[in-house]
Amino acid sequence: MGQKLIVGISDWKIGRGDDVLVTYALGSCIGTCLYDRTTGISGLSHIMLPDSTAIIDGHTTRMKFADTALPDMLEKMKAMGAMQGAIKAKIAGGAIMFQTSNSKFNIGQRNIEAVKAALQKLRIPIIAEDTGLNYGRTMTFWAENGAVEISSTVMGKKMI
Amino acid sequence: MSIGKYEDLNEMQIDVLREVGNIGSGNATTALSSMVGKMIDIQVPKVEVLDFNAAIEAVGGPEKVIAGILIRINGDIDGMIMFLFEQNLISLIVQTFFGSAPQDIFSLNEAELSALNEMGNIMAGSYVNAISQLAGMTIDVEVPVMTIDMLGAIMSVPAIEMGEMGDKLLFIDNNMVIDQTCIDSKMLLLPTIDSLDNLLGKLGVA
Numbered sequence: 001m002g003q004k005l006i007v008g009i010s011d012w013k014i015g016r017g018d019d020v021l022v023t024y025a026l027g028s029c030i031g032t033c034l035y036d037r038t039t040g041i042s043g044l045s046h047i048m049l050p051d052s053t054a055i056i057d058g059h060t061t062r063m064k065f066a067d068t069a070l071p072d073m074l075e076k077m078k079a080m081g082a083m084q085g086a087i088k089a090k091i092a093g094g095a096i097m098f099q100t101s102n103s104k105f106n107i108g109q110r111n112i113e114a115v116k117a118a119l120q121k122l123r124i125p126i127i128a129e130d131t132g133l134n135y136g137r138t139m140t141f142w143a144e145n146g147a148v149e150i151s152s153t154v155m156g157k158k159m160i
Numbered sequence: 161m162s163i164g165k166y167e168d169l170n171e172m173q174i175d176v177l178r179e180v181g182n183i184g185s186g187n188a189t190t191a192l193s194s195m196v197g198k199m200i201d202i203q204v205p206k207v208e209v210l211d212f213n214a215a216i217e218a219v220g221g222p223e224k225v226i227a228g229i230l231i232r233i234n235g236d237i238d239g240m241i242m243f244l245f246e247q248n249l250i251s252l253i254v255q256t257f258f259g260s261a262p263q264d265i266f267s268l269n270e271a272e273l274s275a276l277n278e279m280g281n282i283m284a285g286s287y288v289n290a291i292s293q294l295a296g297m298t299i300d301v302e303v304p305v306m307t308i309d310m311l312g313a314i315m316s317v318p319a320i321e322m323g324e325m326g327d328k329l330l331f332i333d334n335n336m337v338i339d340q341t342c343i344d345s346k347m348l349l350l351p352t353i354d355s356l357d358n359l360l361g362k363l364g365v366a
Contacts, residue, residue, distance in 0.1 A: 008213040009312075009319060010327065024222035025312025028320055048212075048320050060327050097317050098230050098305040107320050136313025138223060153225050153309055154266075 002143070005044075007031075010064035012045035012073045014080065021141040026093035028108035030115045030131070031139040032070060033090045034077060034124065035146035041082040042143035043073045049107070050114030066114035074122055089124050090148045090160055091115055092139050094131040108132065128160040163356045166209045166330040174207045176365050180291055181205035181332030185347050187290035188283040189336065195279065196256045201337040202347075208331055212319045215329045219244060219346060222312030227265060229280035229306045230317060233288060236297035237359050239351040240318055241284045242331075244311070245276065249336065249345040253279055265308055273306065280304040287347065295362040318350045325353060 002018030009029060015021050021044040023031045034043040045063070052065035062068035078084060094112035112131050119126060130137065130150045140149040151157040163169060169177070185202050193200045208218055216222050227250055229243040245253075251261035254268070257275045262268050268276070281304050288299045307314060322329055332349040335342050351359060360366040 009216075009316065010212060025216075025310035025316070027309075027313030027316035029316050048316070049324060060325065064327070095313065097307055097309065097313055098228075100305055134307070136310040136316075138310070 007044045007046050009046055010048055010061050012043060012063055012069055014041065014043045014073070014076055015143040016040045016042060016080075017143060019143045021143065022138070024138045026137045026139060027095055027097045028093070028111060030066065030091055030093040030111045031137075032115055032119070033139070033141045033146075033148050034074065034087050035090070035141075035143075036077065036082040036087045037146060038083050038086040039081055040143055041077050041080050042141060042146070043077050044139070044141050045069045045073050047111065047115065050110045066111065066118045070115070070118040071122060074124070084123070087124050088127045088146070089119050090128040090141075090146075091119075091126060092130045092137050092148075092150050092160070095136065096132075096134050097136070099134065130158070130160050163353060163360070165326045166328050166353060166356075169209065169330075169356075173360055173365050176360065176363050177207045177330075177332055178205050180294070180359070180363070181207065181334060181349055183290045183294055184287040184349060185334040188287040188347060191282050191286040192279065192336075195282070196252055198252065198338060203335040203337060203342065206333045208333055209328055211328050212315075212323060215319070215331065216312050216315050219315065219333065219348070220311050220344065222310060224311045225265065225309065226311050226314065227276065227306060227308045228311075228314035229277060229304050231280060231284040231304045232302040233284075233299050234302070235299040236295070236355070236362065237291070237299050237351050238355040239322065239349070241287055242314075242318060242348040242350065243280050243283065244314070244346040244348070246343060246345045248343050249338075250276060252338070268308075277304050277306050280306065283347070287349070295359070297359070297362055318348075322350055322352055330356075
């Protein structure tokens with residue numbers, strides 16, 4: 001029996017076989033599913049912020065930032081036997097939850113760009129995404145086949 | 161002493177923050193009561209310092225659907241006030257202004273949404289006025305913004321803006337009570353770490 005692995009905010013987890021990975025209510029945060037179809041090794045990350053480099057003191061988790069969480073998760077997947085060349089990504093989130101005229105608060109868009117940049121640096125192609133707009137998303141990821149479901153209160157459920 | 165992270169607060173400072181929440185939310189609730197013509201009370205506020213996931217659990221769980229009204233505040237306190245309104249409170253407010261309650265939280269029309277937003281505006285103004293009188297502070301209130309969505313997605317906004325330097329959120333949490341029933345609608349005050357020193361200093365417990 002596979003496990004249901006709940007990925008919190010500023011967290012990532014790795015599953016395989018018939019594990020199901022879930023992260024709830026992504027707002028401006030981004031969920032990134034990495035799936036290796038050859039081994040079924042699957043990682044789901046939930047980042048909050050684009051960039052760790054401005055954070056000077058060390059008492060915050062690397063799992064919070066796009067530029068640190070994604071390389072760390074990929075490293076762990078490879079250590080478990082995942083094949084770099086077979087890994088593909090699906091991403092969701094990066095919404096603007098509250099519309100304001102002040103663009104300083106559009107962290108969602110900055111998160112989308114940062115996740116894309118981090119994946120490009122890791123040479124992982126993005127094969128599907130559901131990003132931006134103005135609503136929250138829950139992401140469910142089946143390790144057995146790489147399927148990803150996005151559910152939201154306004155748009156219902158869809159597969160990406 | 162300078163507060164570098166929310167966990168550094170001592171018991172006395174937590175007590176003072178609880179009292180700030182008490183006074184602010186008491187005033188905001190009075191404003192709400194007089195608008196809807198119904199007796200509304202608040203429970204004794206809780207001061208919570210929790211990591212992001214626990215904070216979302218504490219206010220209802222990530223997938224609970226709720227109306228969030230966010231008001232940024234700045235000046236002697238920087239941060240946010242967040243109102244989390246459940247269906248029953250929304251119905252009460254809409255009924256007061258328009259004579260009939262909405263079918264559900266998703267069927268609100270533009271006029272109803274803006275009435276709720278205005279309610280948030282009035283309540284935030286009352287909340288902040290009470291605190292600024294208490295401590296002789298100047299606090300500006302920005303225009304409220306509102307969304308109806310999953311609680312986790314709504315709370316990710318303060319988590320992102322307040323939580324950049326650490327992994328925890330501080331919030332002063334007030335539950336509202338109508339006719340002796342806790343209605344699970346909440347007012348949260350979320351100060352930034354940087355403005356806590358100033359607030360606690362003005363209140364004599366820095």
